[in-house]
Amino acid sequence: MFDGAIADLVTELGRLPGVGPKSAQRIAFFILQSEEEDVRRLADSMITVKEKVRFCSECGNVSEEERCRVCVDDRRDRSMICVVEEPKDIVAVEKTREYRGLYHVLGGAISPIDGVGPDDLRIRELMTRLADGRVAEVVIATDPNLEGEATATYLARLLGSMDIAVSRLASGLPVGGDLEYADEVTLGRAFAGRRRIEP
Amino acid sequence: MQVLHLELTNFRSYEAAEITFAPGVNVLVGPNGVGKTNIAEAVGYVSTLNSHRVAADLPLIRQGNDQAIVRSTFSRGQREIQLEIAINQGRANRLQVSGSPVRATDFISQLQTVVFAPEDLSLVKGDPSDRRKFLDEVLVARAPRYHSVKADYDRVVKQRTTLLRSIAGTRGASSRAGAESTLSVWDDQLAAHGASLLFGRLSLLNEISGLVSQAYEHVAPGKSAGIAYLPRSFSDIPSEDSLPRNRQALEELLHKEIALRRSEEFARGVTVVGPHRDDVLLTIGELPAKAYASHGECWSMALALRLAAFELMRTLDDSVGDPVLILDDVFAELDSTRRKALAQVAMTAEQTIITAAVAEDVPAELAAQQFVVTPGQVARGN
Ligand SMILES: Nc1ncnc2c1ncn2[C@@H]1O[C@H](COP(=O)(O)OP(=O)(O)OP(=O)(O)O)[C@@H](O)[C@H]1O
Ligand SMILES: [Mg+2]
Ligand SMILES: [Zn+2]
Numbered sequence: 001m002f003d004g005a006i007a008d009l010v011t012e013l014g015r016l017p018g019v020g021p022k023s024a025q026r027i028a029f030f031i032l033q034s035e036e037e038d039v040r041r042l043a044d045s046m047i048t049v050k051e052k053v054r055f056c057s058e059c060g061n062v063s064e065e066e067r068c069r070v071c072v073d074d075r076r077d078r079s080m081i082c083v084v085e086e087p088k089d090i091v092a093v094e095k096t097r098e099y100r101g102l103y104h105v106l107g108g109a110i111s112p113i114d115g116v117g118p119d120d121l122r123i124r125e126l127m128t129r130l131a132d133g134r135v136a137e138v139v140i141a142t143d144p145n146l147e148g149e150a151t152a153t154y155l156a157r158l159l160g161s162m163d164i165a166v167s168r169l170a171s172g173l174p175v176g177g178d179l180e181y182a183d184e185v186t187l188g189r190a191f192a193g194r195r196r197i198e199p
Numbered sequence: 200m201q202v203l204h205l206e207l208t209n210f211r212s213y214e215a216a217e218i219t220f221a222p223g224v225n226v227l228v229g230p231n232g233v234g235k236t237n238i239a240e241a242v243g244y245v246s247t248l249n250s251h252r253v254a255a256d257l258p259l260i261r262q263g264n265d266q267a268i269v270r271s272t273f274s275r276g277q278r279e280i281q282l283e284i285a286i287n288q289g290r291a292n293r294l295q296v297s298g299s300p301v302r303a304t305d306f307i308s309q310l311q312t313v314v315f316a317p318e319d320l321s322l323v324k325g326d327p328s329d330r331r332k333f334l335d336e337v338l339v340a341r342a343p344r345y346h347s348v349k350a351d352y353d354r355v356v357k358q359r360t361t362l363l364r365s366i367a368g369t370r371g372a373s374s375r376a377g378a379e380s381t382l383s384v385w386d387d388q389l390a391a392h393g394a395s396l397l398f399g400r401l402s403l404l405n406e407i408s409g410l411v412s413q414a415y416e417h418v419a420p421g422k423s424a425g426i427a428y429l430p431r432s433f434s435d436i437p438s439e440d441s442l443p444r445n446r447q448a449l450e451e452l453l454h455k456e457i458a459l460r461r462s463e464e465f466a467r468g469v470t471v472v473g474p475h476r477d478d479v480l481l482t483i484g485e486l487p488a489k490a491y492a493s494h495g496e497c498w499s500m501a502l503a504l505r506l507a508a509f510e511l512m513r514t515l516d517d518s519v520g521d522p523v524l525i526l527d528d529v530f531a532e533l534d535s536t537r538r539k540a541l542a543q544v545a546m547t548a549e550q551t552i553i554t555a556a557v558a559e560d561v562p563a564e565l566a567a568q569q570f571v572v573t574p575g576q577v578a579r580g581n
Contacts, residue, residue, distance in 0.1 A: 020287070020289065020290045021265065021289070022265070110381060110384070111358065112358050112359070112361040112362035112365065112381075112385075113357060113358055113361050117377070117378070117381055118377070118380075118381055119377065146351055146354055146355060146358070146388060147358075149388065150358075150384045150385060150388055153384045153387060154380075154381065154384045157380075157383075157384075
């Protein structure tokens, strides 16, 4: 349809999640008609995010420092760890203001179709964090879909032999959903009503 | 219920078309290949999100476009409800009920239809998957929450089978032990979701089996017809009679069978236990229809299955009126007795949509509102 620079841009935009060919075209033309300084700011912020942001050495959250804001915060309850799939899930949980413990980011969920097994997730890192016995409770907040459930069951069995209370977010979360799309009230309630899971 | 209005944009052969249906019988007439079935298919799709002809959505989008839109207004009792689907190429479809975005489960619980078409011969003659599909379609129409039960179950099977295949490919004992610990998680999911689906199917069969016999008797008096669930994934349970009618017990049974078949699954790299392996046994005069029935008997059986589904839906306690009956090109296939039997049902339905290449194929008593179909257009006839 187009060639050269525009075609390249449409192709690149089309690779972004949730952007179909039509949206990619619309965004490309929007950029073409924008002021150059606006476009430069957008491009710079994309580069900066890549250069500056890394992953917290403790929990796997996104961070601009060695350890993330949650991990360095002295007021957080260090006896609790909430296990999530992605850093964006931390944002969702934080909004509820229900939870004051630490986090652990797995980096996904068990899904053979996508070639993701337990070894591809940050489960070993979690076990290391739990080894010193300071953590008394683990809340599993994986997505309320099949893969999230499978991952939760797997973790619950793994942690079953340790002296740690393991709970799963209470349902009420839309099944088949993504944690990040759950509204704050629902997610808050789910936290309040989390239940122990028997390994 | 009744479809009042249908509007197609880039759906199949239609760039833009609108039809206002009448209550009672509607007959779409036109030469072969003109687009009659496309209309019937659109009504079916806006009801179930399934086409009676193809498994994939892509052929529904008009050649050269990347989106098809189907809009429909239908009435249920006193209420008028708008349905809209955007079928998108390479992206999720968008569903709306009266202007609000909804999920598939909420969408398919709106308009109810029963489609009978030449393809239905495969219900009798085809693979077990054709019969499972029939059962699951009726189950979902009966209780829409089974839409997600089915989707979840299918995904569990896919996940678990992928895992089994990868285990079959590993040699080292330690990596195999790792994979097996993940497998037990998927075993749980298979048993849990499988039991839900199995329970739904068994309950449905219980409700529909009498209706199938009755419908067959009506369509082809003489021999008696039967339908039974064939649980093929249990080594020592040959018929549905020995299955427990309780979700929990079914789950335990599946668990036991999964453990029993472990080595076979490892060797073959397939999920061999679960309702995705089951079949439905159709019998005419005690003999299995698939292997014994004549061509005409097969047609009667297929028709009886659809009519039973229709009867089930209209007589539910919480029934919201008759489903819309869609008869795609079927009168030409039936002899006069069966034409009459089908016509009788069509006459009593709140609304029927019929397609036929030749108007004379449709029994005279159904000659009501006619539509003449020409390429890309539908116009009111008579
Ligand atoms: N995605 C599509 N884009 C364009 N045309 C299509 C598409 N899908 C189907 N068609 C055309 O629609 C026509 C088939 O329409 P349909 O099946 O409704 O015919 P019909 O009137 O039912 O015919 P028959 O009497 O033979 O059953 C074919 O000519 C086919 O090429
Ligand atoms: Mg046709
Ligand atoms: Zn951190």
